[in-house]
Amino acid sequence: MRGPFALPGERTFHLATLSALGFLFLFFIGIISALTAYTDWRQFFSILSSKEILFAIRLTLFTSTIATVISMVFAIPAAYAISKTHFPGKDIVDTVLDLPIVVSPIALGAALLVFFNTSLGSAIEGNLLRFVFEIPGIVLAQFTIISALAVRLLKATFDSINPRYERVGRTLGYSKTKAFFKVTLPLARNGLIAAAVLTWARAVGEFGATVTVAGAMKMKTETLPIAIFLNLAQADVEKAVAVVFVLIAIAVVALITLRRFTGRRQTT
Amino acid sequence: MISIRNLSAHAGSFTLKDINLEIRDGEYFVIVGPTGAGKTILLECLTGLQRLRNGEIWVSERNITSLPPERREVGYVPQDYALFPFLNVRENIIFGLKPKKLSKKELDEKVKVLAHLLSISQLLGRNVQTLSGGEKQRVAIARALAISPKVLLLDEPMGSLDVRTAKYLRLELKRYHEELGITTIHVTHNLIEAEEMAGRMAILHMGQIEQVGRPDEVFFYPKSPFVADFIGTPNILDCDYCNDLGHGLVEAVCGGVPIILPHHDEPVRKLALLPRDVYVTTRTPPGPGINRFKGTVMEIVPFSSLMKLTIRVGEINLLAELPQDIFEEMDIKVGQEVHLILKLRSLRVY
Numbered sequence: 001m002r003g004p005f006a007l008p009g010e011r012t013f014h015l016a017t018l019s020a021l022g023f024l025f026l027f028f029i030g031i032i033s034a035l036t037a038y039t040d041w042r043q044f045f046s047i048l049s050s051k052e053i054l055f056a057i058r059l060t061l062f063t064s065t066i067a068t069v070i071s072m073v074f075a076i077p078a079a080y081a082i083s084k085t086h087f088p089g090k091d092i093v094d095t096v097l098d099l100p101i102v103v104s105p106i107a108l109g110a111a112l113l114v115f116f117n118t119s120l121g122s123a124i125e126g127n128l129l130r131f132v133f134e135i136p137g138i139v140l141a142q143f144t145i146i147s148a149l150a151v152r153l154l155k156a157t158f159d160s161i162n163p164r165y166e167r168v169g170r171t172l173g174y175s176k177t178k179a180f181f182k183v184t185l186p187l188a189r190n191g192l193i194a195a196a197v198l199t200w201a202r203a204v205g206e207f208g209a210t211v212t213v214a215g216a217m218k219m220k221t222e223t224l225p226i227a228i229f230l231n232l233a234q235a236d237v238e239k240a241v242a243v244v245f246v247l248i249a250i251a252v253v254a255l256i257t258l259r260r261f262t263g264r265r266q267t268t
Numbered sequence: 269m270i271s272i273r274n275l276s277a278h279a280g281s282f283t284l285k286d287i288n289l290e291i292r293d294g295e296y297f298v299i300v301g302p303t304g305a306g307k308t309i310l311l312e313c314l315t316g317l318q319r320l321r322n323g324e325i326w327v328s329e330r331n332i333t334s335l336p337p338e339r340r341e342v343g344y345v346p347q348d349y350a351l352f353p354f355l356n357v358r359e360n361i362i363f364g365l366k367p368k369k370l371s372k373k374e375l376d377e378k379v380k381v382l383a384h385l386l387s388i389s390q391l392l393g394r395n396v397q398t399l400s401g402g403e404k405q406r407v408a409i410a411r412a413l414a415i416s417p418k419v420l421l422l423d424e425p426m427g428s429l430d431v432r433t434a435k436y437l438r439l440e441l442k443r444y445h446e447e448l449g450i451t452t453i454h455v456t457h458n459l460i461e462a463e464e465m466a467g468r469m470a471i472l473h474m475g476q477i478e479q480v481g482r483p484d485e486v487f488f489y490p491k492s493p494f495v496a497d498f499i500g501t502p503n504i505l506d507c508d509y510c511n512d513l514g515h516g517l518v519e520a521v522c523g524g525v526p527i528i529l530p531h532h533d534e535p536v537r538k539l540a541l542l543p544r545d546v547y548v549t550t551r552t553p554p555g556p557g558i559n560r561f562k563g564t565v566m567e568i569v570p571f572s573s574l575m576k577l578t579i580r581v582g583e584i585n586l587l588a589e590l591p592q593d594i595f596e597e598m599d600i601k602v603g604q605e606v607h608l609i610l611k612l613r614s615l616r617v618y
Contacts, residue, residue: 164350167317170337171344172364172415182366186354 032248039241047242055219056227057246063135063223064203067142071150072196079154080180084163100148108144109212112137137214138221142203150199157191158184193261201254205247269293270419270451272314275323279309284475287323291419291468294449296442300462301472302498307455308347310472311421314453315344327418338367343412343450347424349404351396357407358392364415382410385444402433409444422454426461438464459499463487471495487540502540503586510536523584527610528558545611546588548577550598552607559610565602579608 047053081087082094100108115121116132124131131137165187169179185192207225214221216230224243231240275287284306291297299307312318314325316337324333332340351360361382362375370378383389386406391399396407405425412420425441426434438461445452456462462469463483471478471486471494478498479491488504490496505522513519513528520527520536527539553560563579563586570576575595577588586608590598600606 162348162350164346164348165352167312167315167337168344168346168350169363170317171315171340171342172411173338173367175336175338178367183352186352189354 035241035244038237039245040238043238044242044245047239048246050239052219052222053227053239053243053246056222056224056243059135059138059221060204060223060225063138064142064200064206067139067146067203068150068196068200070139071143071147071199072192075147075150075154075195075199076185076192079151080158080184082151083155083158097148097151100145101152105141105145105206105208106212109141109209112140112144112209112213132213133215133217133221135214135221138210138223141209141213142206145206145209146199146203149202150195153195153198154188154191157188157195160191161187190261194258197254197257197261201251204250204254269326269328270314270453271324271326273324273326275310275313275325276321277309277313277318278321279318282306282309282475284309284313287477289470289477289480291451291453293328293451296445296452296454296465296467298454298456298462298466298469299472300456300459300466300469303457304474305457305472306475307457307472308423309475311344311423311453311455314340314419314421315342316340341415341418343409343415343417343420345405345408345412345420345422345425347427349408351399351404351407351411353395353397355396356392357388357394357396357399360396360407361392361410361414363411378414382413385413385447386410387440400433401429402437405429405437406440409441413448413450417450419451419453422452424456425454426456426458434461441465471498473498484538488538500542500544501587502542503546505539505541505584507536507539524582525561525584541586541610543576543587543589546579546586547609547611548579548588548590548598548600549607549609550600550604553609561608561610562605563608565600565604565606568600568602579606581608 078097082090082097113132116125129136131140161184166179166183169183170176174182205225206223207229210221210223211226211229216222216226218230222230224247227243228240228247231237231243270289270291272287272289272291275284277284282304287310289297299310301307309318313320316332316335320333324331326332327340327342352363355363358379361379365375365378379392380389383392386409388403388406388410391403391407396404399407409420409422409425422441426437429437441454442465454462454465466483468480468482469486470480473494479486479495481489486495487499487502490499490501505525505527507520507522508524509521511519511521512531516531518529518531518536520529520539522539529536529539561581563581565577566580566585567578568575569578570592571589573592575590575592577590577600579586579588588608590600
């Protein structure tokens with residue numbers, strides 16, 4: 001935009017793009033305003049401090065944090081391998097890792113449920129850890145959805161790092177593994193934090209796969225999105241709205257953290 | 269002694285072919301060639317970052333061919349310096365010493381010595397992203413020297429510096445080399461830089477060594493058409509005698525033509541001058557008449573987009589080059605008298 005000095009053709013173009021931006025901004029502000037107008041603020045804080053909502057907040061923060069840690073443990077080396085190494089079938093692996101991003105979460109949840117009906121799945125359930133309709137199932141569902149996103153975000157981070165840094169590290173006496181930890185990871189620090197925050201926020205909001213694998217059981221597998229679903233189903237709209245505000249607050253904190261470390265909006 | 273024997277390597281579709289080089293202890297050796305000649309790949313073979321297809325590399329009687337980069341004891345300064353942006357200058361310098369688990373006192377002593385040598389003591393606490401190109405280069409050299417390498421590898425060290433800084437740092441590099449006596453391999457595409465820095469030099473072209481020798485040997489006796497073309501087939505003038513003019517100047521008389529030069533410790537025996545550095549004009553040039561002569565055009569030969577002119581000055585023939593369009597504009601003909609200006613900066617003295 002060049003302000004009053006823009007040419008007539010440019011002015012029309014800028015007007016069109018800014019109008020679209022203004023529409024979207026007002027659309028989301030409108031939705032939040034409607035929630036704000038609907039909320040009875042005297043009841044709001046007592047709902048938030050209710051046993052059920054506190055349980056949902058604790059369960060959501062616990063499961064999403066565990067799922068994020070596990071997904072980062074796998075995603076960091078996986079993303080590095082996809083970014084920096086060449087191997088046969090790399091395109092196929094890359095495409096398969098993208099699937100959880102584009103396939104509906106409920107479909108992935110259904111696939112997990114089917115897996116636990118196979119003999120291997122049943123053996124895991126019987127001898128190792130119970131996932132179906134249990135808290136580990138929530139973590140598994142969140143992990144399934146966010147790990148691919150973590151790989152995608154981290155791959156972009158590793159792609160942007162000049163391999164020369166690591167190579168210089170090698171000549172300065174560091175093995176390949178040490179150079180990865182002492183050179184590449186510090187260079188990727190902001191990208192790692194941004195990926196962790198975004199995947200964690202995505203895990204907090206995960207519903208489709210979670211409800212399919214872990215079910216929607218009050219005070220048992222009730223994460224925040226499931227609390228919204230259960231309370232809407234019971235026509236307890238005030239409670240559902242209170243939970244929506246909690247999710248919005250978490251999202252805002254995540255976005256502020258993201259901006260703190262990236263200095264700009266993330267594109268995913 | 270660094271010995272490179274029958275080295276071959278592949279990088280994508282590029283191949284280094286049968287490279288053989290012997291680099292003496294303490295030597296400043298320059299590998300020069302056009303972009304895409306394979307200079308960086310050759311350096312990476314020495315660092316161990318590039319796998320060899322064939323051949324061996326020996327450093328100080330030790331075969332390092334199969335050693336990983338971290339065990340080769342080579343200091344590497346890449347073209348963009350690759351200073352770690354998450355560390356300050358001091359931390360960058362000691363990065364390579366951390367695996368050696370030295371005491372803080374030993375680290376401080378090492379940093380002090382290197383910072384003094386490279387004149388970067390005042391930069392130690394600085395963020396490397398705030399340094400100028402010349403400062404970055406000196407920090408990168410300090411970091412490479414900190415590990416006490418057997419050989420220092422410099423990849424286009426002046427590549428991203430402005431002309432003035434590059435000139436200053438060439439002198440500085442010479443000083444470091446003289447003080448430390450470390451065997452240094454310097455890669456560049458810049459012939460003037462190579463000639464100024466090298467004890468000996470190798471000309472690399474399309475993955476093969478074309479010629480190895482002292483700069484004057486390469487310059488006066490190019491062994492292949494490529495080398496002759498790359499160095500620009502200079503005018504080589506035999507000097508009859510020299511007169512010291514005082515004020516740091518000497519007059520070298522070549523074939524009756526007096527050429528004024530900065531004073532040299534050694535007597536001037538030969539002068540070399542690239543054809544592109546002989547300026548030709550049909551009008552009398554303004555300014556003082558130093559290194560300006562009248563000559564007669566003896567021959568005109570078109571060569572690609574250039575015109576090559578042989579011009580008789582006194583008893584010598586000088587080859588000059590002119591872009592086609594400028595030549596046509598001046599409408600120069602054989603037998604015509606023209607004015608010549610010899611570009612002093614590009615005169616090479618042996």
